[in-house]
Amino acid sequence: MAKHKTPMLDELEKGKWPSFVSDIKQEAENREKTNVDLQAPKDACSDLLGLLELTYVDKVVHWKHGGIVGVFGYGGGVIGRYCDQPDQFPGVRDFHTIRVNQPSSKFYSTEFLKQLCDLWERRGSGLTNMHGSTGDIILLGTTTPQIEEIFWELTHNLDQDLGGSGSNLRTPSDCIGMGRCEYACYDTMALCYNLTMEYQDELHRPAFPYKFKFKFDGCPNGCVASIARADMSVIGTWRDDIRIDQEAVKGYVGGEFKPNAGAHSGRDWGTFDIQKEVIGLCPTHCMEWDGKKLKIDNKECTRCMHCINVMPRALRIGQDTGASILFGAKAPILEGAQMSTLTVPFMKIEDPYDELNGLIEKVWDYWSEEGKNRERLGEMIQRVGFQKFIEVCELEPDPRMIQEPRSNPYIFWKEEDVPGGWDRDVKEFRKKHQR
Amino acid sequence: MGYDPKDPLKDRITDIGPRNYEDFLPPVIKENYGKWLYHDILEPGVLVHVSETGAKVYTVRVGGCRLMSVTHIREICEIADKHCGGHLRFTTRNNIEFMVDDESKLKPLMEDLESREFAGGSKKFPKGGTGAGLTNIVHTQGWIHCHTPAIDASGIVKAVMDELFDDFKDMRFPAHVRISLACCLNMCGAVHCSDIAILGIHRMPPMLDHEHLGNMCEIPLAIAACPTGAIKPATVDGKKSVAVNNERCMFCGNCYTMCPSMPLADEVGSGVALLVGGKISNRISEPKFSKVVVPFIPNEPPRWPSTVDAIKKILYAYVEDAKKYERLGDWAERIGWERFFEKTGLPFTGHLIDDYRFAYTTWRQSTQFKF
Numbered sequence: 001m002a003k004h005k006t007p008m009l010d011e012l013e014k015g016k017w018p019s020f021v022s023d024i025k026q027e028a029e030n031r032e033k034t035n036v037d038l039q040a041p042k043d044a045c046s047d048l049l050g051l052l053e054l055t056y057v058d059k060v061v062h063w064k065h066g067g068i069v070g071v072f073g074y075g076g077g078v079i080g081r082y083c084d085q086p087d088q089f090p091g092v093r094d095f096h097t098i099r100v101n102q103p104s105s106k107f108y109s110t111e112f113l114k115q116l117c118d119l120w121e122r123r124g125s126g127l128t129n130m131h132g133s134t135g136d137i138i139l140l141g142t143t144t145p146q147i148e149e150i151f152w153e154l155t156h157n158l159d160q161d162l163g164g165s166g167s168n169l170r171t172p173s174d175c176i177g178m179g180r181c182e183y184a185c186y187d188t189m190a191l192c193y194n195l196t197m198e199y200q201d202e203l204h205r206p207a208f209p210y211k212f213k214f215k216f217d218g219c220p221n222g223c224v225a226s227i228a229r230a231d232m233s234v235i236g237t238w239r240d241d242i243r244i245d246q247e248a249v250k251g252y253v254g255g256e257f258k259p260n261a262g263a264h265s266g267r268d269w270g271t272f273d274i275q276k277e278v279i280g281l282c283p284t285h286c287m288e289w290d291g292k293k294l295k296i297d298n299k300e301c302t303r304c305m306h307c308i309n310v311m312p313r314a315l316r317i318g319q320d321t322g323a324s325i326l327f328g329a330k331a332p333i334l335e336g337a338q339m340s341t342l343t344v345p346f347m348k349i350e351d352p353y354d355e356l357n358g359l360i361e362k363v364w365d366y367w368s369e370e371g372k373n374r375e376r377l378g379e380m381i382q383r384v385g386f387q388k389f390i391e392v393c394e395l396e397p398d399p400r401m402i403q404e405p406r407s408n409p410y411i412f413w414k415e416e417d418v419p420g421g422w423d424r425d426v427k428e429f430r431k432k433h434q435r
Numbered sequence: 436m437g438y439d440p441k442d443p444l445k446d447r448i449t450d451i452g453p454r455n456y457e458d459f460l461p462p463v464i465k466e467n468y469g470k471w472l473y474h475d476i477l478e479p480g481v482l483v484h485v486s487e488t489g490a491k492v493y494t495v496r497v498g499g500c501r502l503m504s505v506t507h508i509r510e511i512c513e514i515a516d517k518h519c520g521g522h523l524r525f526t527t528r529n530n531i532e533f534m535v536d537d538e539s540k541l542k543p544l545m546e547d548l549e550s551r552e553f554a555g556g557s558k559k560f561p562k563g564g565t566g567a568g569l570t571n572i573v574h575t576q577g578w579i580h581c582h583t584p585a586i587d588a589s590g591i592v593k594a595v596m597d598e599l600f601d602d603f604k605d606m607r608f609p610a611h612v613r614i615s616l617a618c619c620l621n622m623c624g625a626v627h628c629s630d631i632a633i634l635g636i637h638r639m640p641p642m643l644d645h646e647h648l649g650n651m652c653e654i655p656l657a658i659a660a661c662p663t664g665a666i667k668p669a670t671v672d673g674k675k676s677v678a679v680n681n682e683r684c685m686f687c688g689n690c691y692t693m694c695p696s697m698p699l700a701d702e703v704g705s706g707v708a709l710l711v712g713g714k715i716s717n718r719i720s721e722p723k724f725s726k727v728v729v730p731f732i733p734n735e736p737p738r739w740p741s742t743v744d745a746i747k748k749i750l751y752a753y754v755e756d757a758k759k760y761e762r763l764g765d766w767a768e769r770i771g772w773e774r775f776f777e778k779t780g781l782p783f784t785g786h787l788i789d790d791y792r793f794a795y796t797t798w799r800q801s802t803q804f805k806f
Contacts (some may be wrong), residue, residue: 008737011738011739012593012737013556014555015557015600016561017600018498018557018560019500020462020500021555022553023502023504024502024504025554026504026507030504030506045504048579056736059736060583061581063582063741064695065691072447073447073449101452101453102455103452103454103455105524106526107459108524109516110512112454112545113508114509116508117512118505126506127502129501129502131501133575134623139582140579141580145440147440151438152438153438156446156448158454160451161439161450161452161453172685176524178451178471179456179460179468182484184471189456197452200452204450210794220717221716221717222716225625226628227722228722229624229625261475261477262475262566263567264566264567264759265476265606266479266566266607281760283720290806303717304717304718305716305717306760312474313472316472316562321762333622333645334689334791336790337627337724373656374660378737406557418550
């Protein structure tokens with residue numbers, strides 16, 4: 001028998017898409033009958049349903065603002081959460097979140113997940129997010145005394161650490177990369193893991209002006225959306241030629257292979273037309289098809305991936321691969337949304353990643369010094385100017401970094417730009433020019 | 436053995452990071468790492484990747500709620516143990532991927548997944564989310580666990596995905612469509628480059644809890660948090676507090692993030708805005724931001740019918756009219772935004788004309804428009 005009546009939430013059990021309400025209900029029932037010596041409230045799930053039902057009636061959230069909790073020695077990884085109706089819903093009186101650093105590309109062994117489930121059933125609500133927006137495994141809801149216990153068991157029994165929160169390096173994340181994708185221009189999983197390990201201190205102990213996110217996309221398709229949501233976006237690319245298998249091109253033209261790996265097979269789009277669907281859609285018009293041979297003027301190619309996506313059996317990324325490094329993406333708060341700006345057009349990405357580490361540390365040093373409280377890197381770059389930013393990065397200006405040159409002539413010349421400097425004698429001036 | 440509250444630093448382990456991904460890779464992935472040649476989508480939700488060694492990995496992608504119980508995760512593990520040698524993965528968009536190394540293992544896996552339903556009748560593991568169709572909605576916490584939301588997250592996602600369920604399981608769209616939800620402007624799930632973004636917004640300035648504000652908040656931080664400079668210090672009934680120039684409030688909620696005594700959320704004031712036409716990928720056109728096309732829809736729990744209806748109008752106008760490979764934003768730009776509002780039937784209002792910083796660049800400085 002359910003502890004609280006939830007007529008509005010029950011409506012969300014209907015329909016075909018997996019119902020989170022049904023799932024929370026099954027967890028509530030299991031907690032009711034389990035033999036596990038639960039350390040967190042038995043009613044956590046049923047009271048959460050009750051609280052959410054009340055929210056559906058009131059249409060205003062019933063969680064209080066913040067609350068400082070954590071594990072000793074870390075400044076992040078745990079987020080305090082308290083219900084504003086604790087008497088009515090004691091099972092969620094304190095309901096803190098634990099962020100657990102997910103493995104690269106979110107591959108798991110069931111052995112690990114089952115261990116995590118056992119831990120979280122006993123010491124938490126039994127509810128999770130697989131995964132949170134930044135990429136962490138989110139353990140949703142536990143009480144204050146359980147936090148150190150959970151951390152102890154995670155580190156000792158699961159060989160597993162917490163993720164980031166607050167003004168620190170947030171848990172890095174990456175696309176599937178070389179694990180299962182032919183477009184990966186560098187090893188995203190290895191880079192994500194290595195940088196996460198390299199910067200453990202920055203991840204656990206907030207010392208930055210605000211949050212900082214790394215995300216690693218293996219190619220310009222951008223499956224992990226780094227360009228929109230990472231302060232540093234590493235996006236795979238190449239600088240030599242697209243590899244062409246001319247026989248396979250004919251296979252697509254002749255209808256032997258489905259274009260775009262069969263992605264459009266739910267509708268009859270007619271016979272594949274290479275001229276219209278590939279050559280004609282190339283943003284730089286750098287391709288030609290004469291009926292027998294596909295030609296690509298690679299020097300003019302901007303590596304948008306369209307032709308490769310349409311004919312994956314015929315076209316492959318180049319072999320001189322690496323990544324473009326962009327900085328400064330963020331959501332709208334505060335100065336409006338920003339996407340990352342291309343800063344290093346091409347960098348080889350190979351273990352031990354010294355060049356990338358050097359760049360990261362230059363950026364962090366400057367931002368830590370110059371950034372205002374709660375100013376994201378992208379906002380700071382807008383404030384100090386991109387010219388200053390590349391100077392900080394010790395990079396030479398490159399037309400690849402810009403969409404177009406400035407249209408206003410208000411150049412902030414520096415004194416050293418002008419031969420002889422800015423010192424002039426107005427008396428000497430007046431000798432030639434009367435007032 | 437275990438944590439000792441009397442001696443919290445005893446045997447403490449810190450800074451060990453995540454588990455090494457190599458511990459978790461299925462053998463076929465490990466053996467063919469970096470050797471993949473090409474892939475095919477065999478049917479919606481089913482992929483095959485072919486390695487230069489000749490090996491193949493078959494993947495079944497199923498939708499998941501990102502909110503998951505340990506009971507549900509254990510069921511996922513049971514399936515992976517039975518069919519996939521004890522391995523699985525999750526995608527960036529909250530889908531679950533089950534992988535097998537032989538085609539013969541595919542059918543029993545798919546049948547098993549298809550057969551499982553929650554007690555309420557919904558599917559536990561709907562197959563789909565590939566190619567030119569709809570994939571899972573990425574979203575934030577919403578009312579279930581966040582303290583600043585303007586809208587719920589899981590409930591709206593469920594309502595929208597129920598309605599668009601068939602298109603999760605199909606690939607009839609001109610290009611892939613990414614829907615994302617963020618329950619407030621903080622956008623912990625960055626939705627600002629999505630084909631369709633569902634965003635929680637406020638329309639009422641913060642309430643001021645003068646009684647407690649001086650004690651609860653660092654007043655200078657609350658003042659500095661306001662992007663329009665609308666907050667100034669004030670003394671109310673002898674207590675230190677703040678005053679807000681409501682005319683200048685842009686309802687971003689940044690003050691509330693810094694000061695719990697300035698709550699914004701309201702039954703009438705808070706609700707949904709819809710943004711469309713953003714993209715992440717560099718394919719054909721450059722990445723672009725989503726644009727606000729519906730300024731406000733009230734919260735309508737439990738199934739948000741007006742929000743669902745507006746999304747369907749946008750989505751199906753696009754599906755009907757766009758050319759093959761054209762993303763929603765590319766379509767809107769090609770036909771022109773005046774046509775977008777005509778074809779979707781959405782009303783165009785003054786709220787949709789930008790009046791924030793750099794707004795000028797979004798107005799039209801040409802005579803090239805359509806009647």
